[in-house]
Amino acid sequence: MAERIGPADETEMTALFRTFDWSGTALGPVAEWPQSLLTAVDMMLASGHAMCLAWGPEKTFLYNDAYVPIMGARHPWAFGATFKEAWPEVWPEIEPLVDATFRGETSSFRDMPLLMTRNGYPEETWWSFSYSPVRDDQGDIAGLLNVTLETTGRVLAQRQRDAASDELRRSEAKWRTIFETLEQGFILGEFIRDETGKAVDWRYEEVNDSWYDLVGVKRGAAIGRTIREVFPGIEDVWIGGFAEVTEQEAPVRFTRPVGSLGRWYDGVVQSAGGDRFTAIFTEVTERVxxxxxxxxxxxxxxxxxxxxxxxxxxxxxxxxxxxxxxxxxxxxxxxxxxxxxxxxxxxxxxxxxxxxxxxxxxxxxxxxxxxxxxxxxxxxxxxxxxxxxxxxxxxxxxxxxxxxxxxxxxxxxxxxxxxxxxxxxxxxxxxxxxxGHRGWLAMERLRVEEQQAVLNQELSHRVKNTLGMVQAIAMQTFGGKAESGAVDDFGSRLRALSSAHDILLTQNWSAGGVREVVEAVIASFEGADVRMSGPELAIGPRATMSLSLLVHELATNAVKYGSLGMTSGYVIISWQVREEGGAEVLDFVWKERGGPPAVEPVRRGFGSRIIAMGLSGSGSVERRFGEEGLTVEMSAPLAAVQSA
CATH class of the missing domain: 3.30.450.40 (GAF domain)
Known part of the structure; x- marks a missing residue:
């Protein structure tokens, strides 16, 4: 009779049904099974849905091929056992349902959670199933048919989707809150292009409340409109500059004004995919x-x-x-x-x-x-x-x-x-x-300088008058007691001091230029061939007076005894600054050339003493009387010359 069980096709479970030793179960040999049981088994084995059958007072547990994966490690030992033995861990939960079914009730459940230990460890599982009573040949309830579907995978997937949706909703709510409370303005926009693909405008898809506040536009008046519609006459750079993000695929920083608003904005615009972009910005008008x-x-x-x-x-x-x-x-x-x-x-x-x-x-x-x-x-x-x-x-x-x-x-x-x-x-x-205050002070400075210039000119005039009186008194005093040359020398020295005085007046008695001093003195020697070279260099007031007298004495002697007394003669004057021992030194050189050989004077007068004093009464003076002419080399610390 074993071959009568199940469909003709041999499957794992039909083979198990036919070879199983039923004599050791409450069902007894297959030959003694009622037709109702055989029919239920045939129907179960022929189904592609997972089914199990509990039969008789002992509730002997039977199942089909589709149910095998549900059994896990319990298969095949649970086959032919009691329902309770097959599922001991869930029995407390399902026993009331089983009893109700044997009383003739039908139960259906969707995604019922059950904690199972089917593979040696607890698993949280979900099931959609129905318990239906099965009647015997006499019409009494003899069994329970369970058509089941494990929905663990679907439930877990749904849970994940629900969790993701919840997270998305929370995230959207969070970002919406941030979006609406953000102090910076935010724009989600989309470029509008002409037939050549050039961005000629863009449309507002989304803006936050701060955007309206920062640009002074009524709330709700921007969405769906273009920037040229919202701000007629807007500068083209607000379109072209933003469009750069779609070309270089990198954020673009901007700081620029909206002329019609008289406001400056600073922010970043970046691509949002395709022709869409986002921009976040703040007003920086006051900062700019x-x-x-x-x-x-x-x-x-x-x-x-x-x-x-x-x-x-x-x-x-x-x-x-x-x-x-x-x-x-x-x-x-x-x-x-x-x-x-x-x-x-x-x-x-x-x-x-x-x-x-x-x-x-x-x-x-x-x-x-x-x-x-x-x-x-x-x-x-x-x-x-x-x-x-x-x-x-x-x-x-x-x-x-x-x-x-x-x-x-x-x-x-x-x-x-x-x-x-x-x-x-x-x-x-x-x-x-x-x-205004700075401009006014600058004008005051000009007025003071103009007044100072007038005072300086008046002072210069009075000093020259005084020097003229000194010269006149000297000439009267010398009378016939002094040689006429000595009187002339005295007068020319006064004139040299006067020229140095003029130079110092132009600089408020703070300094004089070496070139200016030399040129002023040489100017009184009409026709003198003097060749000068040296850097622009300022020296102190005392050094200016000393240099003026020094050059005057050298030039006077050159006219009397040296190269400037001859038509072929000339003088080379040069100066430079060099470093010596970590300090700067001024070198001043006087060279007479093209004249008679230089002869050292037998008698040293006042002029020789002036030359011997050098640039500032300090430093060194070396005179060489050679066949080519007189050479005088003078050196002094630059700091001493400039502070003197």
Missing amino acids: WQEKRKAALLALIDRLTNETTTEGIIAAVSTALSEALDADQIRHDAEGATVEPVAVDLRPATLDAQSVPAPLRRFVEDLRGGRTVVVCDCFDDERTQPEAAAFEVSVGRAFVGVPFLERGTLAGVLRVGSPRPRRWNEDEILFVRDV
Whole structure:
């Protein structure tokens, strides 16, 4: 009868059913099985679905080929055992279901979790199954048929998907929160290209709240629109510069203004795939203008240091203000002058209510008190509303007026105007004051220098008159007691001192140039062939006087006894700075050539003593009387010469 079990096709389980020793089970030999059991077994073995059968009071456990993988390591020993023996670890959970089935109830479950030990270790598993009662030949319930499907893989996959979805939702919520609370502006956009592929515009797909705040656009007014629609006249660089990210596939940093907004932005734009991109940015308008003001102030300081004319100072002040404030109406008024935009007049004057420029007369008390006048919009400011049109034409829609006081009296006014309403901030006002103050001080410096020049000229005139009187007194005193040559020498020495005095006056008695001193002395020797070479070098006042007398004595002697007394004769004068023992040394050389042989004088007079003193009373002096002419080499520490 064993061959009657299952389909004709031989499978693992049909073979097991046919060869199994049933006599040792509660079912007994197959020949004694009721037809209902045989039918249930045949149906189970023929099914491709995992099925198991529990039959009889002992609930003998049977299953088909599709159920074998579910059994794991329990197969085949659990075949023919009781249901409880086959699944002891889950029996407490399923026993109530089994009992209910044997009472005639049908149970169905989806993804029921069961902890199984089917392969020697606990496994968390999930099952979708149904328990159905099976009746015997008499119609009584004799068994339980379990059609089952292990859903562990699907449940775990679903759990992973759910976890991923939850994580995605949390991530999206997190980033959405960050996106909405981000202080920086954020843009997700897509480029619009022409038929050649060139990016000509881009559309806003997403922006955050900060974007609206940073650009001053009403919330919700950007999504779906292009940048050219939102900002008519926008600079092309905002499209072309952003499009670079799709070409070089690397983030692009930018710092640039939106001209129509008057704001600067700094940020990074990067590709988001295809023609889409993201940009994150912040407004840096104040930072940019702070940097511009700093750079303008440094440039102004350098320029004012070297400016020697009123016009140059005026131009420097105007340039600094216009570049650092983006203001196109800048005026300085003094003596009631009305000047054109970007023109400056810094001449000192005492300004009263009538001589103050007409637009500012209503502010004269503020200006006299040294208080800066600030108007952000002449049409809104109650002080300027009555004459707003006149203010707009002559000063600007918005303006700043900075007074300059001299000894407590109003002397000048600096005006900086804007053709548009402008909210001047404290830094800008301080900058205007600073620039104006520096310009005013530079003008004061020029005025002081001009006054000093006048005083120097007057002093020079008086000194020369004094030297002339000294010379006249000397000539009267010498009378017939001295040789005429001695009187002439005395006079020429006074003239040499006078020329050195003139040079020092031009430098405020601080220093004289070696070349200037030599040229001034030689100029008094008409027709002298003197050839000079040496670097530009400044020396101290005493050294200037000494060098002047020294060159005068050498030139006088050369005319009397040396090369300058002959038409073929000439003098070579050279100087240089060299290093000796870690210190700089000045060498000064006098060479007479083309004249008679040099003869050492028998008698040493005052002139010889002047030459022997050298450059500054220190250092060395060497005279060589040769066939080619006199050579005098003098050396002295440069520091001593420059400080003397």
